[in-house]
Amino acid sequence: MKKRSKAREVAIQMLYLKDLNPDAGPASIHAEIAKQLSNRELEQFAWILxxxxxxHRAELDEKIVQIAQNWSLARMAPTDRNVLRLGAFELIYTDTHYRIVIDEAVELARLFGNKLSGQFVNGILDKLVPAQNREASPGQADSAE
Structure with a gap:
């Protein structure tokens, strides 16, 4: 498994945990990330995600709901909802190329969701790609993917 892919997987697991257990505090989440990732750089990447x-959860949720016509967040599977949140965050707030973000999100959706999760996530995230990013070249393509 690619290094950053593993960090994204752990970040999704922690988002899922927090989604279903709102009382989970940052210290316990950070400790669990450290426990699952032996590499300090990957641990930091997962924590940043x-x-x-x-x-930015409220803003991300709003953007997702605007695009996901006829789908409320509550109707989405928790795994799909959190993969969308992670993908939307990376698209909007990081310099990771949008193709990498979407590919990684689709893989996470397939791993943790059902057989249609990948298509669902792909369709929504594709609409969230900022127009200026579609024009840009893969500048800092996640070489450690």
Whole structure:
């Protein structure tokens, strides 16, 4: 498994945990990330993803709901909802190329969701790609993917 893919997988697991267990505190989440990732750089990457989604969760949820016509967040499977949050965060707040973000999100959706999760996530995230990013070249393509 690619290094950053594993960090994304752990971030999704922590988002899912927090989604279903709102009382889980940042310290316990951070400790669990450290326990699952032996590499300090990957641990930091997973924490940035997790904490970034949590910081911008209301905004991300709003954007997702606007695009996911006829789908409320409550109607979405928790895994799909959190993969969308993570993907939306990376698309909007990081310089990871949108193709990498969408590919990684689709893989996570397939891993944790049902047989239609990948298509669902792909369709929504594709609509969230900022127009200026579609024009840009893969600049800092996640070489450690």
């Amino acid at each position: 997790y904490s970034g989604v949590m910081e």
